[in-house]
Amino acid sequence: MTASLQDARHCPLHTARELATEFARTAVERDERGGTPKAERDALRESGLLALSIPRQFGGLGASWSDTFEVVREFARVDSSIAHVFGFHHLMLATVRLFGSAEQWQPWFELTARKNWFWGNALNPLDTRTTVRTFGGWREFSGKKSFCSGASDSQMLVASAVDESAGGKLLIGAIPTARTGITVHDDWQNMGQRQTESGSATFERVRVEESDLLLDPGPLSTPFACLRPLIAQLHFANIFLGIAQGAFAEARQYTLTETRPWFKSGASNSGQDPYVLAHFGDFWVSLESARLLVELAAQRLDQAWAKGARLSADERGQLAVTIATAKVAAQRHGLELCSKVFEVTGARSTHASVGLDRHWRNLRTQSLHDPLDYKLHELGDWALNQNLPTPTFYS
Known part of the structure; x- marks a missing residue:
């Protein structure tokens, strides 16, 4: 275990404040520049805070939502783009926990904690341009997604597609960002949140296995999932x-x-x-x-x-x-x-x-x-x- 991870386990908020102090030094310049805050994202990886909301039995820090959001606020005071992608990372982890089976989310949690994976978003349920084709034992996602916050420089994506053959049912999967056919575009040019990388992503015949899909219990299927x-x-x-x-x-x-x-x-x-x-x-x-x-x-x-x-x-x-x-x-x-x-x-x-x-x-x-x-x-x-x-x- 690295010294930084030991510090994060002992006091995540102290670790977050140290990071926020560093982020503040370049926040104005980076806001003007936009793009991917690569150094800052790597600092988050090194800090161990990407495992903040993951339970301890899966290698995480076991923080409550109250504690996790306190860290989000700490970052937002100086750099709300970092706060957004950091919080969305934990939202994506919650998504696989709430929509998927234990056989899915437990290994993902363990890998995230051990390898410092960053999770990005390509869900956007209102953008229905990505559709599904079904084959024997697997699916294929094709189309475009907007507002893909944190997708750049991520290891995993939570993505959705519309299955028109099933009456427009929304299918959600957890997919490695580097999988063949996924292109994350550098096209976020908005007036604010300039380093959230909330632009678009394209899916070109991306193979999605059944084990990637969050079907049990599925999206918004129970009060807990909701x-x-x-x-x-x-x-x-x-x-x-x-x-x-x-x-x-x-x-x-x-x-x-x-x-x-x-x-x-x-x-x-x-x-x-x-x-x-x-x-x-x-x-x-x-x-x-x-x-x-x-x-x-x-x-x-x-x-x-x-x-x-x-x-x-x-x-x-x-x-x-x-x-x-x-x-x-x-x-x-x-x-x-x-x-x-x-x-x-x-x-x-x-x-x-x-x-x-x-x-x-x-x-x-x-x-x-x-x-x-x-x-x-x-x-x-x-x-x-x-x-x-x-x-x-x-x-």
Whole structure:
């Protein structure tokens, strides 16, 4: 066992903070450059944190979801692209655990922990361009997938395809990224999350064995399996919160060291300007309210996860409401804070070298994963009619 892995086992959060300090040194430059953060991904491999959520009996660190998401937030404060692909890695591990059989996910967990595999995403259930052909004992995936976060520089992909011969059934498999016929494209050119590698992938007659397919119990087949979209939603909430916390920290430091008080304030420094203080008071209330909701949601996810197959549909529905509430709060408060920090930092803070704008761009980009209006519709249906959200890949 390497020294870094021993450190991660002892205190994963300490390891994450050390990594985040290093990531922060180049975060602004890398945000401008985009592409694959190869050195940072390799640092994650070396750290042992890719095994964070894997149970100890399979070689992992055995962290709870609360602890895993705390690490996601730690990264998101300085580099939300790294936070996204790191969290998605653990979401993909949860996907094979929830949708697949023990004979599948246990060896994958062990190999991931031992070989420091990075898992990427090519699932996107709304993109139906990848289709299935069935042969004797195996399938063939062909087509294109969008929003393939973390697919570049990964060892495994969770991918989906539509089986038109089975009425449009969605088949999901875990496939080595290097398998013949898979091409991951460098075509992610969006305004935010620039190093998430969330572009497209092409599947050209990719052979998929029956043992690669997640059929037992299958996607969204049981209340426990239906935790998968809730883990994804809470992952986003933690990214939003971490980004906002990072923007707050940078704005605070800049205000105390660089910002000049407005000449009419009568204050000798910006730390005494009454309007600056009022803004920071609002920021604090927003962050604390979002943090409490997000941490409560993670605690309840841990409780649901521990129940496994005993989890009921009603319990899963109640958790969905808790997580949706946290996500809405983190998104709303985060977007407002990341925009309003400029009202306390002033005009000079808009210089490109400061990079303060990246927080809003990243949060705004990530928040469009699924519409907030529909999340509020689900919450409204619960608040008014006591109807729990129907499980989908987004709720």
